[in-house]
Amino acid sequence: MALKLFNTLTRSVQEFAPLDPAGKKVGMYCCGPTVYDFAHIGNWRTFVFADFVRRTLEFSGYDVQHVMNITDVEDKIIKRVRENKTTLRDFTGKYETAFLDDLKALGCREPHQKPCATDHIPEIIALIEKLVTRGVAYQASDGSVYFSIEKYRGCGCHYGQLLKLNLDELRTGERVAADEYEKESVADFALWKARVPDDGDVFWPSPFGEGRPGWHIECSAMSIKALGETFDLHLGGEDLKFPHHEDEIAQSEGATGKPFVKFWLHGAHLLVEGKKMSKSLGNFFTLRDLLAKGFTGREVRYLLLTAHYRETFNFTIDGLHGAKSALARIDECVGKLRELAESPKSKIQNPKPEAALIDRFTAALADDLNISAAWAAVFEWVREINKRLADSSLSAGDAGAALAAWEKVESVLGIGVKADAEIPAEITALAEERTAAKKAKDFKRSDVIRDELKAKGWVIEDTPKGIKLKKI
Numbered sequence: 001m002a003l004k005l006f007n008t009l010t011r012s013v014q015e016f017a018p019l020d021p022a023g024k025k026v027g028m029y030c031c032g033p034t035v036y037d038f039a040h041i042g043n044w045r046t047f048v049f050a051d052f053v054r055r056t057l058e059f060s061g062y063d064v065q066h067v068m069n070i071t072d073v074e075d076k077i078i079k080r081v082r083e084n085k086t087t088l089r090d091f092t093g094k095y096e097t098a099f100l101d102d103l104k105a106l107g108c109r110e111p112h113q114k115p116c117a118t119d120h121i122p123e124i125i126a127l128i129e130k131l132v133t134r135g136v137a138y139q140a141s142d143g144s145v146y147f148s149i150e151k152y153r154g155c156g157c158h159y160g161q162l163l164k165l166n167l168d169e170l171r172t173g174e175r176v177a178a179d180e181y182e183k184e185s186v187a188d189f190a191l192w193k194a195r196v197p198d199d200g201d202v203f204w205p206s207p208f209g210e211g212r213p214g215w216h217i218e219c220s221a222m223s224i225k226a227l228g229e230t231f232d233l234h235l236g237g238e239d240l241k242f243p244h245h246e247d248e249i250a251q252s253e254g255a256t257g258k259p260f261v262k263f264w265l266h267g268a269h270l271l272v273e274g275k276k277m278s279k280s281l282g283n284f285f286t287l288r289d290l291l292a293k294g295f296t297g298r299e300v301r302y303l304l305l306t307a308h309y310r311e312t313f314n315f316t317i318d319g320l321h322g323a324k325s326a327l328a329r330i331d332e333c334v335g336k337l338r339e340l341a342e343s344p345k346s347k348i349q350n351p352k353p354e355a356a357l358i359d360r361f362t363a364a365l366a367d368d369l370n371i372s373a374a375w376a377a378v379f380e381w382v383r384e385i386n387k388r389l390a391d392s393s394l395s396a397g398d399a400g401a402a403l404a405a406w407e408k409v410e411s412v413l414g415i416g417v418k419a420d421a422e423i424p425a426e427i428t429a430l431a432e433e434r435t436a437a438k439k440a441k442d443f444k445r446s447d448v449i450r451d452e453l454k455a456k457g458w459v460i461e462d463t464p465k466g467i468k469l470k471k472i
């Protein structure tokens, strides 16, 4: 079934087809984190979305090359390096490591390439030189190099591909030096920023003098190097449409004369408890804050994946409690299926995945990643399986086929399996004491221990293979 996605470039839902003539390889670039702090839950909505897109493409049979850059030099980072009286590497290294740990905790597949801007200074300089040679960039009197929107448009190129801009009011040659600015102040933007005292030790030599790259050119240089001058898919949060992605298009197309990206996908923003996240409102969460509250990475991932990517999502702590129960329902059902399918007497080798769940799930994803329909398919399947388990109408073969289907679906959802709770030594000792009591036919004592275990949050089950301890 053909996958349809909303392409910001055409403002329409289009059938996805890669540039590869064999229709197999897909190049996908997602703007990565700016490593100046721990990533917050809004950032994670975007990165989990990128992982979900990649997994959907892989599920659809594509061979994906997933690139996610690390922005390790830009305005905000330099400000923090200065405030913290540290070095760029020490400062960004800490947050990069934390980011990659969190990425794993959220069950995201590791991108195939994770280029850092500071490792690509020669490529960035070469790209700027190309733009200067082509006459669409110039060095200003402050020593910085800017992209000329007027010259670019004069070559017949289109500035404002991702959103409508009022370029009639554009004052020729007006410049913006900051990495981030509003669309009302669209102007020539900085490609190379001449060294100033506030930059401290953060500068590199270049043919334009000492300085550092602007944020936008970093992504053009790294994406072109990793995926070529034209590639399939570019993702990011909706706030990046302007100026970051618009400037990426201008720089890349201005340098190569070729279309930069075929499909642009933008994820909508996340609110927390109905409001824009802010530290002063107390609704600002990093993943670490949520883990410290006792939630798990898979619960956070589940919740982030409950809303359609183009809808603003309201993240709440209540929602996380809901995620816990929803996952428990799935875990219980899949656990029972596994027991039945893998019972040594009736285990079937390589069962054929049951088609019904996969077909519904695939159709939902193909419809511009309709995640609500995808979860509806999953929960209806859980209900049906539970019914069949309860009336014993499911054979081991059926259970194997259902499980094989679930594994395919799970390869997209990425919620994994519940980690076995570590059993404290005290609980194991009590369980052993209960087994000994039962052996000695001291059933009164064994019942007392069972109650004691329950009070401590554990249930003990007697199975043909021995006892099993489960956290309540």
Ligand code: AMP
Pocket (backbone or CB within 6 Å): 031, 032, 033, 034, 035, 041, 042, 043, 044, 045, 046, 236, 237, 238, 239, 240, 268, 269, 270, 271, 277
């Ligand atoms: P940054 O590290 O600031 O460059 O942001 C990393 C990614 O997070 C970008 O793709 C942003 O668009 C995205 N992002 C930032 N804030 C939010 C939010 N509140 N909701 C969803 N995505 C966000």
Ligand code: ZN
Pocket (backbone or CB within 6 Å): 030, 031, 032, 219, 244
């Ligand atoms: Zn970028």
